[in-house]
Amino acid sequence: MLHKLLGVPPVLALLLATTGLQGQKAVSANVTADLPAGPMQAKATTTCLECHEARIILQQRLSKGAWTKEVDKMAKWGAVVDPADRDALIDYLSTNFSPDQPQYEPQRTSEKSGKSK
Amino acid sequence: MNSRRQFIKNSARAALVAGAVPSLISWAFPQKPVVEVPGEDGMILRSFRFIDLETPVEYFNTWLTPTGHFFVRNHMYEPVELDRGSWRLSIGGEVEKPLTLSWAELSRIESHSVVNTLECAGNGRSLQRPQVPGIQWGKGAVSTARFSGPRLRELLQRAGVKSTGKHVMFRGLDEVPGKVPPFIRSIPIEKALDSDTLVAVQMNGAPLTKHHGFPARALVPGWIGAASCKWLTEIKVLDAEFVGNFMSPAYRFPNQPGKPGDAVKPEDTHPLTALSVKSVIAGPSNDATLKNGRVAVHGAAWAGEADIVKVEISTDGGATWSPARLGRDQSHYAWRLWSYDWKPGKPGDYIVQSRATDNQGRTQPVAPIWNPSGYLYNAIDQVNVHVA
Numbered sequence: 001m002l003h004k005l006l007g008v009p010p011v012l013a014l015l016l017a018t019t020g021l022q023g024q025k026a027v028s029a030n031v032t033a034d035l036p037a038g039p040m041q042a043k044a045t046t047t048c049l050e051c052h053e054a055r056i057i058l059q060q061r062l063s064k065g066a067w068t069k070e071v072d073k074m075a076k077w078g079a080v081v082d083p084a085d086r087d088a089l090i091d092y093l094s095t096n097f098s099p100d101q102p103q104y105e106p107q108r109t110s111e112k113s114g115k116s117k
Numbered sequence: 118m119n120s121r122r123q124f125i126k127n128s129a130r131a132a133l134v135a136g137a138v139p140s141l142i143s144w145a146f147p148q149k150p151v152v153e154v155p156g157e158d159g160m161i162l163r164s165f166r167f168i169d170l171e172t173p174v175e176y177f178n179t180w181l182t183p184t185g186h187f188f189v190r191n192h193m194y195e196p197v198e199l200d201r202g203s204w205r206l207s208i209g210g211e212v213e214k215p216l217t218l219s220w221a222e223l224s225r226i227e228s229h230s231v232v233n234t235l236e237c238a239g240n241g242r243s244l245q246r247p248q249v250p251g252i253q254w255g256k257g258a259v260s261t262a263r264f265s266g267p268r269l270r271e272l273l274q275r276a277g278v279k280s281t282g283k284h285v286m287f288r289g290l291d292e293v294p295g296k297v298p299p300f301i302r303s304i305p306i307e308k309a310l311d312s313d314t315l316v317a318v319q320m321n322g323a324p325l326t327k328h329h330g331f332p333a334r335a336l337v338p339g340w341i342g343a344a345s346c347k348w349l350t351e352i353k354v355l356d357a358e359f360v361g362n363f364m365s366p367a368y369r370f371p372n373q374p375g376k377p378g379d380a381v382k383p384e385d386t387h388p389l390t391a392l393s394v395k396s397v398i399a400g401p402s403n404d405a406t407l408k409n410g411r412v413a414v415h416g417a418a419w420a421g422e423a424d425i426v427k428v429e430i431s432t433d434g435g436a437t438w439s440p441a442r443l444g445r446d447q448s449h450y451a452w453r454l455w456s457y458d459w460k461p462g463k464p465g466d467y468i469v470q471s472r473a474t475d476n477q478g479r480t481q482p483v484a485p486i487w488n489p490s491g492y493l494y495n496a497i498d499q500v501n502v503h504v505a
Contacts, residue, residue: 051294053166059243059253070250078295099248109170110151111159112185 040085040092047079047089057097059104064094156326158185163252167191168328172257177399177417180446180454181232181321182260189328190237190258192300192363193291196348201332206272206316210286210353213277220332223318226267231313231338232448234261234419238341238368238389241485241494247378249491256397256498259419261451264317264336270310272352278306282354285309287335287346302368303359304337304344308390313338313450316349338450339422341389341492343368364388370492377487392421393495394481396428396455396473403500412459414441416498419452420475430457431470435483435497438472461504470499 035041035054048057062070067090075081081089152162154170161171170189172182201220209215237258242251252258273285286303293299308314317336318325325331330347337344343363358364369386396418401407414432418425424447429438444454461467474480485496 051297053164055162056164056252059163060250061248061253062250063247066248066250077297104253106171107152107162108173109154109157109160109162 036096038092038096040088043082043085044089044092047081047085048074050079057093059106060093060097061099061101061104062094062097063099064090067094067097156185156328157189158183160186160188161255161257163254164191167194169252170328171254172260174256174397174399174416175402176257177397178415178454180444180451181262184262184320184323184326184329187260187262187320187329188235188237188258190252190342191291191328191347193293193297195327196290196292199290199327199331199348204332204350206333206350206352208272208276208352208354210355211279211282212273212354213279214275216272216276218272223267223316223333226271228265228318229268229312229315230263230265231315231336232261232263232451233336233338234259234392234450234452235342235345236392236395236419238343238492239490241496242491244494244496245377245485245487245491247487249489251491258342259397259417259452261417261419262320263322264315265319265322266315266317266333266336268312269314269316269335269352270312272316273309273354276354278310278354281356282306284355284358286351286353286355286359287349288351288353289330289334289346290348290350298362300346300363301359301361302343302346302363303355304340304390305358306354308337308340311338316352317345339391341368341392343389358388367490368492369490371486371488374486379487381489389492391423392419393493394418394420394423394425394473394475394477394479395495396425396471396481396498398469398471398498398500401469401500401502404502405500406503406505407461409461409464409504412461412502412504413456414459414469414471415454415456416471417452417454418443418471418473420473420477420479422450423475423477423479424449425453426474426476428453428455428471428473430459431472432459432461432467434468435470441471464504467502467504468499469502470497472497 035044071090157170163169163171168189168191172186172188176186204220205217207217239251240254240258243253243255283306284303288301315336316333318333320329333349334347335345335349368389370389371381372385397416399416414430418428428441430441431438441455441457447453472481481495481497485494
């Protein structure tokens with residue numbers, strides 16, 4: 001078992017086995033953050049993350065009205081939103097990513113010098 | 118597992134074994150996440166699948182921005198396959214003689230250089246209140262480089278623009294997901310024929326990198342970044358402005374300033390063109406604690422097609438202003454670096470602000486003009502510092 005060989009927790013061993021050891025592309029792909037838990041997490045993941053990553057959503061802080069416009073625009077642009085799910089999806093987004101949520105903290109790309117800020 | 122410390126120790130060991138230190142350390146230390154993007158250096162990650170990278174303001178300390186520090190804005194996915202051998206650039210539409218140029222043919226056309234400050238129209242969007250949707254840029258979707266390549270005018274003259282030609286459309290090779298409208302925009306013929314508007318093939322003396330539009334991009338100096346189409350493959354002369362999402366409703370600005378949060382009717386807007394007057398403080402950083410003594414306040418200021426004539430600094434919340442010293446390096450479309458030697462005198466909390474003025478008489482406002490997409494944020498810049 002990789003985790004026994006390396007002396008790391010199983011979850012990290014799994015990460016190494018599936019991403020880290022396969023080179024740059026896989027490591028990079030793994031940085032995509034997930035959407036928060038909630039009744040619409042799975043459907044939002046399928047609907048929204050077909051074209052863009054969760055990060056695009058995580059950085060928004062919008063009113064319910066603004067989220068409604070965004071969801072309808074994205075549906076027009078090809079996002080598959082079941083009409084029965086539209087209101088719940090808007091609720092999920094406007095609850096988790098409302099203007100009163102704490103500020104989003106973006107990641108940085110690594111520095112050529114190797115140190116992180 | 119006994120503790121977080123043990124976990125971190127194990128993680129670091131695993132990272133060394135894997136040879137993927139930055140990514141795995143970032144995974145184990147969520148408070149300081151770091152992502153590998155080849156060629157990019159310490160940039161703020163706004164989007165990864167279509168790359169959007171912001172330049173940290175502390176990098177605004179060189180007149181020309183190194184390419185690894187130059188902000189990146191992509192609306193779509195970058196083209197997967199790009200090679201100069203098969204790349205072609207067509208020039209058509211309202212022209213006498215449509216052309217298709219190969220890379221070799223383009224390379225034989227005389228090259229011209231322009232130092233240009235490129236700024237995303239949405240730079241500063243995250244500072245708008247109420248908040249608006251879009252990439253939540255802080256202050257750093259702006260950078261400066263020397264762009265080189267044939268003048269667009271030269272290509273248009275070879276094709277012979279008809280008298281019906283009023284606008285010039287650019288199409289790039291970026292790949293569009295779903296039913297998203299393609300990223301196509303146009304500029305008026307007058308700007309297209311300007312001697313400084315280029316089909317750029319180089320940036321800071323090196324071939325364009327993929328993130329910046331290899332092998333060729335439009336360079337429309339002094340204008341919002343969206344005008345300077347990357348991975349350029351088609352130039353089309355039109356008899357009217359291009360009709361498409363990225364001309365309307367996107368990239369438009371209210372004709373009259375309204376109240377923050379108010380809706381704006383499409384007929385009361387116009388397409389964005391040149392950039393506003395603006396300055397940004399690169400140092401000291403917001404919330405910095407400084408030793409009492411001499412403090413170098415410094416940053417950059419730009420004004421699109423206009424020239425910066427002064428940058429003023431206030432350290433008392435805007436009650437009084439003193440001129441900053443403008444840097445020696447200058448070029449018509451490029452930012453000016455500036456600095457101000459500040460002696461706080463006594464310890465305490467200070468608000469440090471910068472305010473730029475250009476030769477069109479425009480000065481940075483106290484509050485930005487709010488608009489539903491958060492374009493052209495240019496309020497007086499500010500950092501809060503503590504002098505110990």
